[in-house]
Amino acid sequence: MNHAPRTRLAGALALAFPLLGQAQTTDQDKPMESVVVTGSRVIVNGDNSPTPVTAVRAQDLLSLQPSTIADALNTLPVFSSPRNQTSNPSAGGAAVSGGGNPASNQLNLRNLGAVRTLVLFDGHRVAPTTANGTVDVDMIPQMILKRVDVVTGGASAVYGSDAISGVVNFVTDNRFNGLKTNIQAGIAEKGDARQSQFGVAYGTSIGDKGHFVGSYEFRDDKGILYRSSRPATALTTIQGAGTAALPYFVAGDTRLATSSFGGYVRTGVLAGQQFGANGVLTAFDKGNRTGFNPTVPTQSGGDGAYYDGSLKAPLRSHQLFGRFDYDFSDTTRGYVEVAGNLKRNAFYANWPLLNGVTISRDNAFLPTAYRDQLLAANQATFTLGKVIQTAPRMNPVIDEHQLFVNAGLDGEFGNGYKWEAGYVHSVSSMLVTTNGNLNNLRLSAALDAVAGADGTPVCRVTLTNPTAFPGCVPLNVFGPGSESAAAISYILGDTHFNAHTFQDDISGSISGAPFSTWAGPVSVAVSGDWRRQAYRATSDATSSDPANLFGCAANGLRFNCTQATQPWFQPYSNRSRVAQTVKEAALEFNAPVLKDAAWARTFDVNGAVRYTNYDTSGTYLTWKVGADWHLNDEVRLRSTRSRDIRAPTLDDLFASATTASGSNATDSLLGVQSTAPNTTKANPDLKAEKGDTTTVGVVYQSSRVRGFSLALDAFDIKVSDAITQVQGTNFSYQAACYASGGTSPLCATQIRALGNFQNTPGNVVTQWFSFPINFAKVHTWGADFEANYATSIQGRPLTLRGLVTWQPHLRYMTPGLPTQDMGGVAYGANGLQASPVWRTTLFARFNPTKALTLDVMERWRSALALSADPTQVTTGSVKSFATTNLNIDYRIKLASGTVNLYANVQNLFNRIPPGANFSGTQQNPGQFGGFPMGDDPVGRYVAAGLRFNY
Known part of the structure; x- marks a missing residue:
């Protein structure tokens, strides 16, 4: 069963899918007979679709970007700022605690967010792989993947919620016969990011009526474990204050x-x-602070500490897929397909930071000379800042297990009527083991070291309250590497978070042509869908037991413990089972x-309407109208207008509150640093977002120049009631609250000691x-351009394809705040990432001989401004960036099949992305960022492999 009709390859595919006939494998030898057109149940010819669709054969993309299908798709300019293995995974603690995987591979059409891009597998909705509503497309089996269709227009009336920016449909080759394998290995020029993969697929007919296809893939990517391995961007942050006197600027070696590292x-x-060394006080090199914000304690160069998180998250996965089709009769068919994914991501975040901890004068590890100085000055304590570099970095390891079962029947009856019925069951579990999570209460106990009866340092609580912290090991923080392994082991622990997402989906449809007009048959489809999604999570490191419940003084903790102190540096939330039910009916x-x-x-005119009821967030009506006008055999015009929705996720509605202590944020009202706890919570009163999308396009397929075609499609997308994560620590939200005198809804993002918003000590x-x-x-508009040309040089085929996206504006409009326009900007509020105005991908394929194929891909994005906030003053910009990929494939024909030997070079000229970052990185050098999301930080990368087709 597929949510789209079939069309012949004549004419339509020469334009819409120009590279589909150019596969390097056995697909070269067998033309594609039919194709499922994504985007409609009633359009019977792809030439007549009013909705723009970009279709690419999976092997074409993977040949030039031979890693994951997500990486390959993200080379297309309609996608922007995707979250993937290199998109700042070390900044993902909050994402993990919310039920997400910050190192997952996601798709982000138009840079409107992965939650507004609907992912389909063989025409069926893929359930979120995590509670925060996103789909990790690493679950898609690649070996048996035929092609990917990208619908770049709203499609909620056809597919339901989430299709505001468009749809990505992964289409399997379910009629594949034979055996094929792929073996590949790769390594970066720097000697890291080693990667290996193996895949096998097999398909065969079973009798006259059955057909089976199955595949297995293994992938092992070692990642890049230290950002310092790419020093050009490792310690790049943005500094300054965003004012005319101190504008924001990009600073290196922050x-x-x-x-x-020794303790300041x-x-x-x-x-x-x-x-x-040996706890001896030495001078501290303050480095350079020219242009730095005086209230932000950072510097360039000198002796200050920094972080060194991972640059590319490791990935290890096993993918399995199986499908069985059976023809019960000439008019009735059935199928069952199962896809499974066992995947592990890991990333590295901070070394433990002692951010101004209080140290007692009588600390047993403090040299006597300094204790005497403190005594003479009548000073009982002092504060210390240290990054414990000899401790292991916090290391979340994320194990994802995903199962997708799709079964259905389809057939024909009467005079050309078609029907289909299907059931999809999805289960996704995510176990996060956070190795090296800092226990703040144990840290408090270990820092208060005193001399025992025999003069040996012991934890003070061991003497005053021995049952409160059994096994406490005192921590020596005076000097680089001063901490014992036992003490580090005591203050760090491994914590666990286990989330489960479930979805069941029952759907059915009937389509046909009940009558005709003077111009031809009128096609009609009715469909219905019932869907239930549930989520639950458990954790052994919750934020529900802060120290005010634990009791600091009552348990002997004198320092570094307040009523707001959380037990764990990175807490996670329990979530009892929550669920939502969706009922839908549609007409097209x-x-x-x-x-x-x-x-x-x-x-032709095309229309669709869908009734959707969420038992959690209300009832909605979505619709779409379109027109397709063929002026002649060369030129056609197409246009659509749609109302789409994106319903709030279970995480948006019901996620348990998670509190992290020590926010290390700036209180811009008082101009001081704040370490107040930061609580992230849900909102059960959320409603669905509404999207209004218009597309207008022209398609030209030349009859004079054989193999030449052009397509230009303009788009305009407006999202109202957009679900926005408001954050009290955000500078802009603070400014809006203070300007309102406390009346803005944004003031609910903070609580102050005096209960008002006045600048009072x-x-x-x-x-x-x-x-x-x-x-x-949210409002964005722009255009997509595609050009294709197929010709030959001295009788040898040459194919050229160019894809360009122009997106000059991506405006985020929030009441009481200045509008942020991400068009042509690298960073914005709430984690908004790079949206280049121009994004271009060029493909060239040449066959100098029948056996040899050369592929080249060139990607380029335009320059970027630093910040989208018009109230912030910045200096400098982020230069444009381009990379080149080259693939060489040599095919050897054997009696039993073919062998393809290939070599691939990504980032052929070893381009280094320009350094850049956002204001939230001022006090987090080396933790995340350093380059615009979407740029390639790895550098030149070489891969080679062998494909066998039988």
Whole structure:
């Protein structure tokens, strides 16, 4: 069963799918007989679709980007700023705690967010692989993948929620016969990012009525474990204050100005020095702070500490797929397909940071000379900043298990009527093991070290309250590497978070042509869908037991513990089972209006309407109208207008509150740093987003120049009631709250000591909040251009294809805040990422001999501004960036099949992305960012492999 009709390859595919006939494998030897057109149930010819569709054969993309299908798809310019293995995975603690995988491979059409891109597998909705509503497309089996269709227009009336920016449909080769394998290995020029993969697929007929196809794939990508392995961007941050006096600028070699690897003394008589070897105080090199914000403790160069998170998250996966089709009769068919994915991602975040911890004068590890200085100054304590570089970095390991079962029947009856019925069951589990999670309460106990009865350092609580922290090991923080392995092991622990997502989907449809007009048959389809999705999660590191419940003083903790202190640095939330049920009914039609008229060879109108009821967020009506006008055999015009929705996810509605202590944020009202706890929570009152999309296009297929075609499609997308994650720590949201005098809804993102929003001493933030609300509008527009040309040079085939996206504006409009236009900008608020105005991908394929194929891909994006916030002053910009990929394939024909030997070079000229970052990185050098999302930070990468087809 497929949610789209079939069409012949004549004419339509020469334009819409120009590379489909150019496969390097055995597909070269067998023409494609039919194709499923994504986007409609009633359009019977791909030439007549009013909705723009970009279709690419999977092998074509994977030949030039031979890693994951997500990486390959993200080379197309309609996608922008995708989350993947290199998209700042070390910044994903909050995403993991919310039920997501920050190192997953996602698809982001128009840079409107992965949650607004609907993913289909053989025409069926793929359930979210995580609770935050996104789909990790690593679950898609690649060996048996035939092609990928990308619908670049709203499609909720046909497919339901989430299709605001478009649809990506992965289509399997379910009629494949034979055996094929692929073996590949690769390595970066730097000697890291080693990757190997193996795949096998087999298909065969079973009797006269049955057919089986199955595949297995193994992938092992070692990743890049240290950002410092790419020093050009490793410690790049944005600094300054965003004002005319101190504009934001990109700074290199950034470090923390009040923390060092040996321990920097922040207060008291010893202040301004750092502990060196054997706990001896030495001078601290303050580096360069020219142009830096004086309230932000960072510097360029010098002795300050920094982080060194992973640059590319490792990936290891096993993919399995099987499908069985059976013809029960000439008019009735059935199928069952099963896809499974066992996958592991891992990434590395911070070393433990002691951010201004209080140290007692009587600390047993403190040299006597310094204790005497403190005593003479009548100073009982001092504060210290240190990054414990000898400790392991926090290391979340994410194990995903995904199962997708799709079964159905389809057939024909009467005079050309078709029917289909299907059931999809999806299960996804995600186990996150956070190795090296810092236990803040144990840290508090271990930092308060005193001399025991025999003079040996012990934890003070061991003497005062021995049952509170059994096994406590005192922590020596005076000097680089001063901490014992036992003490580090004591303050760090491995915590676990286990999330499960379930979805059941029952659907059916009937389509046919009940009557005809003077121009041809009118096609009509009715369909219905019932879907239920559920989610639950368990954790052994929740934020529900802060120290006020635990009791700091009652358990002997004198310092570094307050009523807001959370037990774990990275908490996770339990979530009892929550669910939502969706009921849908839809009607679609396609009506020919003109045929063989003087000014129209054909003119068709197309429409769809869908009723959708969510028991969690309400009832909605979506619709779509379209027109396809063939002026003649060369030129046609197409246009669509649609109303689409994106319903809130279970995570948006019901996620349990998670509180992280020590936010290390800036309180812009008082101009001070805040370490108040930050709570992320859900909003059960959310409603669906509404999208209004218009597309207008022209297609030209030359009859004079053989093999030449052009397509130009303009788009305009407006999203209202956009679900926005408002964050109290965000500078812009703070400014809007303070400007309103406390009346703005954004003021609910913080609580202050005096209960008001006046700049009064002591009126500090005591609690930050982050939660989603239907608060914003989003508006983007632009155009997609595609050109294709197939010719020959001295009798040898040459194919050229160019894809260009022009997206000059992507505006986020929030009440009470300045509009942020991400068009041509690298970074925006709430994690908004790069949206180049121009994105271009060029393909060239040449066969100098019958056996040899050369493929070249060139990608380019235009230059970017640093910030989308018009109230922020910045200097400099992010230069344009381009990379080139080359693939060489040599085919050897054997008696039993063919062998393809291939070599691939990604980023052939070893281009280094320009350094860039956003304001949230000021105090996090080396933790994330350093380059615009979507750029290639790996550098030149070489892969080679062998494909066998029998």
